[in-house]
Amino acid sequence: AQTVTQSQPEMSVQEAETVTLSCTYDTSENNYYLFWYKQPPSRQMILVIRQEAYKQQNATENRFSVNFQKAAKSFSLKISDSQLGDTAMYFCAFMFSNTGKLIFGQGTTLQVKP
Amino acid sequence: NAGVTQTPKFQVLKTGQSMTLQCAQDMNHEYMSWYRQDPGMGLRLIHYSVGAGITDQGEVPNGYNVSRSTTEDFPLRLLSAAPSQTSVYFCASTTNREGSPLHFGNGTRLTVT
Numbered sequence: 001a002q003t004v005t006q007s008q009p010e011m012s013v014q015e016a017e018t019v020t021l022s023c024t025y026d027t028s029e030n031n032y033y034l035f036w037y038k039q040p041p042s043r044q045m046i047l048v049i050r051q052e053a054y055k056q057q058n059a060t061e062n063r064f065s066v067n068f069q070k071a072a073k074s075f076s077l078k079i080s081d082s083q084l085g086d087t088a089m090y091f092c093a094f095m096f097s098n099t100g101k102l103i104f105g106q107g108t109t110l111q112v113k114p
Numbered sequence: 115n116a117g118v119t120q121t122p123k124f125q126v127l128k129t130g131q132s133m134t135l136q137c138a139q140d141m142n143h144e145y146m147s148w149y150r151q152d153p154g155m156g157l158r159l160i161h162y163s164v165g166a167g168i169t170d171q172g173e174v175p176n177g178y179n180v181s182r183s184t185t186e187d188f189p190l191r192l193l194s195a196a197p198s199q200t201s202v203y204f205c206a207s208t209t210n211r212e213g214s215p216l217h218f219g220n221g222t223r224l225t226v227t
Contacts, residue, residue: 009154033213045204045218052213091156098212100145100164101172104156 002027004094006105013082014113020067021077021108023092030054033095034068034075035102040088048090051075082112116140120205120219127195127226135190135222137205143217144210146188150174150201151221157204163188164210195226 004025013019025034036048051059051068058066063080079086092105121136139146147162149172159172163182177199179191188207192199202223206216 004156006156031212035215043202043221043223045206045216045221047215050213050215093157095213098210098214100208100210100214100216101147101159101162102149102157102206102216104149104158106154106156 002029002032002094002096002103004092004103004105006092006108008108009106010109010111012111012113013079015082015084017082018078018080019082019110021079021090021092021110023075023077023105025073025075025092025094027073027094027096029096031097034066035093035095036064036066036075036077037091037093038086038088039091039107040085045091049077079110084112084114086110087112118205118207118217118219120203120222122222123220125222125224127192127224129195129197129226131195132191132193133195134192135203135205135224137188137190137219138186139188139205139207139217140186141207141217142185143207144185146182146205146207147172147216148178148180148188148190149204149206150199151204152201160190160203192224195224197226200224200226 034051093102148160149157161180205219208214
């Protein structure tokens with residue numbers, strides 16, 4: 001069975017600085033996808049970034065990038081130039097193949113301070 | 115484009131009452147699913163469907179029923195609510211393409227007293 005672990009329940013960062021959120025996962029599969037979702041206080045679930053396991057290149061989306069280490073089963077999210085609007089809970093999630101099902105980590109609450 | 119629509123946004127039930135959480139999507143997505151979110155536990159899969167007429171259990175299915183009579187709708191039924199079902203519930207949908215990200219509704223906060 002696949003599991004996803006986020007070991008940092010809470011983090012904080014000063015505005016304009018860089019922060020990295022950690023995520024590790026466990027699977028014996030080779031064909032899978034990894035995601036980071038953001039949940040602001042509005043409760044909405046917003047896709048931040050997506051990574052295909054078969055791609056070695058790390059995904060990037062503007063200020064958001066990942067460090068995908070397949071052998072170590074690690075998938076961390078780096079947020080550069082943090083903004084107040086980045087304050088949210090962040091979830092790491094795993095999807096096997098085309099199942100359409102996500103397995104989530106416990107979440108990390110990020111606070112960006114002015 | 116409405117995306118995934120969940121109703122209601124909030125609900126309070128007494129123990130033993132029943133109710134249905136509604137979910138509809140207008141993106142013609144094949145896959146639909148229900149998750150519950152509890153503090154410190156992330157989101158956990160309750161039930162999912164890969165198409166009309168096909169449903170299956172997720173990680174925490176006990177106490178919940180689903181059906182999928184159309185592509186658009188995927189209601190979640192609580193037959194006899196229990197305080198342990200106090201949670202935030204999310205409906206999600208996606209295509210059957212490999213690695214397609216899930217689109218989520220805005221959630222329903224359910225309190226069972």
